[in-house]
Amino acid sequence: MLAASQSNGQQVKPSGSGYAPVNGIKVYYEVYGEGSPIVLLHGAFYTIDMNWGELIPELSKTRKVIAIEMQGHGHSPFSDRELSIATLASDVEKVMDYLKIDSADVAGYSMGGSVAYQFAVQSPKRLRKLVIISSTYKTDGWLPTVNTAFDNFKPEFFDNTPLKTAYDAVAPDTTKWTKFLKQMFAFAETPFNVGDSNIAKITAPVLIISGDNDGLDKIELMKTYKLLGGGVSADLQSMPKSQLAIVPSQGHVSLMMQTKTILGYLDNFLK
Secondary structure (H helix, E strand, C coil), X not given: CCCCCCHHHCCCCCCEEEEEEECCEEEEEEEECCCEEEEEECCCCCCHHHHHCCCHHHHCCCEEEEEEECCCCCCCCCCCCCCCHHHHHHXXXXXXXXXXXXXXXXXXXXXXXXXXXXXXXXXXXXXXXXXXXXXXXXXXXXXXXXXXXXXXXXXXXHCCCHHHHHHHHHCCCHHHHHHHHHHHHHHHHCCCECCHHHHHCCCCCEEEEEECCCCECHHHHHHHHHHCCCCCCCCCCCCCCCEEEEECCCCHHHHCCCHHHHHHHHHHHHC
């Protein structure tokens, strides 16, 4: 993937970056552009650049983009603090407090999408619109094969991968890599569920983007969309404010690389 600084041959550098002290840890953030704010939450093991590098140059032309690296990821230092969806969602709100952002659109991919769902439930007044890319609010939203994927994972499986290279390039202490992986494996193996009733109470419009073969259980995904008011006959009643997009011939990782497709959906939804 292209780096944010190289996209379209134009230099796009953050107008601001730093560490927000939140909930006993330090969370790294980058700010790009001006306008209505959108907060970007990356997937597991990713950095801002790996996840959002191709989207930030376009989004920041018309928006204020705040990209966060969650606990232990990227520039954010490793912490022994237990990882949970609720804590990570609280971190997002505290970063917004630190940057004096009252409310924002929030977009999350994979693990970041789960955190974004939790944020919508915990901090409804801070949310304008929600974008969920290849993610779910509960463990059972994934196919069983995805949920067992980490059962026999070992840290050395990540040696010589783009994830390790990206980590080594920006982490404040690269010796924490194995500790970070073990913490993330434990996090991935712990079942979570934001709750059907909580999802049904989300009042903000939600855009769900999923690859047709991205590991999400599509029956569960349709149930989620119904909880958000979708899955109706819009010829017989009004069109719901939430939207569902299934992108053909895409897996979990490849979906995030469909920059033009994702930008098209985002532009229409966030207008």
